[in-house]
Amino acid sequence: MQVLLGPRQIGKTTLAVQIKDALKIESFYISADTATLQDIVWLETQWKIVREKIRKKPGLLIIDEIQKISDWSNMIKKLFDEDTQNKVNLKVILLGSSPWLMQKGLTESLAGRFEIIPITHWNYNEMHSFFNWSLDKFIYFGGYPGPVSFANEKNISRWLNYINDSLIETTISRDILLMSQVNKPVLLRRLFQLGCSYSGQILSYQKMLGQLQDAGNTTTLAHYLELLNGAGILAGLNKYANHKVRSRSSSPKLQVYNTALMSALSSKTFAEAKKDKGFWGRLVESAIGAYLINEIRGTGIELYYWRESNMEVDFVLKKGDFVTAIEVKSSLKKERLSGLEAFEKAFKPNRLLLVGNSGIPIEEFLKTPIEHWVSK
Numbered sequence: 001m002q003v004l005l006g007p008r009q010i011g012k013t014t015l016a017v018q019i020k021d022a023l024k025i026e027s028f029y030i031s032a033d034t035a036t037l038q039d040i041v042w043l044e045t046q047w048k049i050v051r052e053k054i055r056k057k058p059g060l061l062i063i064d065e066i067q068k069i070s071d072w073s074n075m076i077k078k079l080f081d082e083d084t085q086n087k088v089n090l091k092v093i094l095l096g097s098s099p100w101l102m103q104k105g106l107t108e109s110l111a112g113r114f115e116i117i118p119i120t121h122w123n124y125n126e127m128h129s130f131f132n133w134s135l136d137k138f139i140y141f142g143g144y145p146g147p148v149s150f151a152n153e154k155n156i157s158r159w160l161n162y163i164n165d166s167l168i169e170t171t172i173s174r175d176i177l178l179m180s181q182v183n184k185p186v187l188l189r190r191l192f193q194l195g196c197s198y199s200g201q202i203l204s205y206q207k208m209l210g211q212l213q214d215a216g217n218t219t220t221l222a223h224y225l226e227l228l229n230g231a232g233i234l235a236g237l238n239k240y241a242n243h244k245v246r247s248r249s250s251s252p253k254l255q256v257y258n259t260a261l262m263s264a265l266s267s268k269t270f271a272e273a274k275k276d277k278g279f280w281g282r283l284v285e286s287a288i289g290a291y292l293i294n295e296i297r298g299t300g301i302e303l304y305y306w307r308e309s310n311m312e313v314d315f316v317l318k319k320g321d322f323v324t325a326i327e328v329k330s331s332l333k334k335e336r337l338s339g340l341e342a343f344e345k346a347f348k349p350n351r352l353l354l355v356g357n358s359g360i361p362i363e364e365f366l367k368t369p370i371e372h373w374v375s376k
Contacts, residue, residue, distance in 0.1 A: 061091070123143060127145075150162070172192065209221065292315055306343055308342060
């Protein structure tokens with residue numbers, strides 16, 4: 001089985017349908033993403049209908065939003081093993097927009113029966129190649145292909161509504177709140193809003209609680225941040241350290257997966273964002289972080305930040321023993337190369353990178369495959 005994992009609105013279904021149309025075998029597409037949610041009986045019935053239709057011919061079954069079905073992995077295992085035993089030539093593609101829930105089901109029941117293909121937010125190279133976007137347009141509007149037709153100043157209200165209603169609200173309400181136990185949904189929503197406002201900045205859980213003015217605790221916040229990360233919209237990067245325990249106990253550096261989320265929640269138009277030098281600087285750094293956090297999916301590369309006293313390194317990539325430290329320098333940021341120098345003395349990284357002014361041009365960095373930065 002092939003499993004396409006990734007957040008909403010990045011083209012998983014479109015990709016699967018293109019595969020369906022390109023193959024010269026009988027193909028079927030079903031979706032569990034309905035208002036009432038489908039159940040396990042529906043899944044078994046649909047699978048058996050497809051079996052009957054293909055008989056001894058090869059066939060393809062695409063199941064979208066499979067994680068919405070309770071106990072789906074055990075039923076898939078049963079049906080898949082029956083087909084294997086009876087030599088039914090049915091290929092299966094599973095799609096899911098909640099990677100955390102999907103991987104939980106896969107590892108619990110389907111070991112050895114699947115291959116995960118991560119589908120990430122579109123990067124600058126893709127948006128530039130397909131839609132001829134400039135770097136500035138990508139930094140503000142991010143990597144969502146769906147609303148491209150109204151990603152401009154003339155239709156900015158439609159674009160903002162699309163991101164807020166069709167993406168943010170749907171992801172939080174259907175991929176997180178509906179599928180996970182969240183005792184404080186208002187707190188989770190506020191945490192997401194805070195994360196977008198502070199993307200690219202390090203914020204302790206205690207400071208978050210103070211900003212959110214909620215009676216929650218740090219453990220709850222850490223859990224909710226994991227849920228947002230699992231949905232592919234907001235992450236908390238750990239501090240780089242020699243020991244993983246120290247790394248995991250650090251204050252997180254908040255990072256959006258797509259800068260469109262920052263822009264939409266700011267309510268600033270493209271023109272207003274460009275004029276606000278402080279906001280634009282944060283967008284630039286978050287665009288670099290979004291590129292890194294999306295590109296490491298499925299590569300074995302780890303992403304961190306580093307800070308000690310007033311010295312900081314924006315991002316640290318680690319693949320095996322190879323370590324690359326990255327400093328982003330926009331025209332708005334003060335020079336703080338002392339962070340790279342201190343990091344080099346402490347950890348002896350294999351590579352130091354300065355991205356932006358006086359360093360690697362941002363456009364060049366975003367167009368380069370991530371493997372290039374963690375190899376000799």
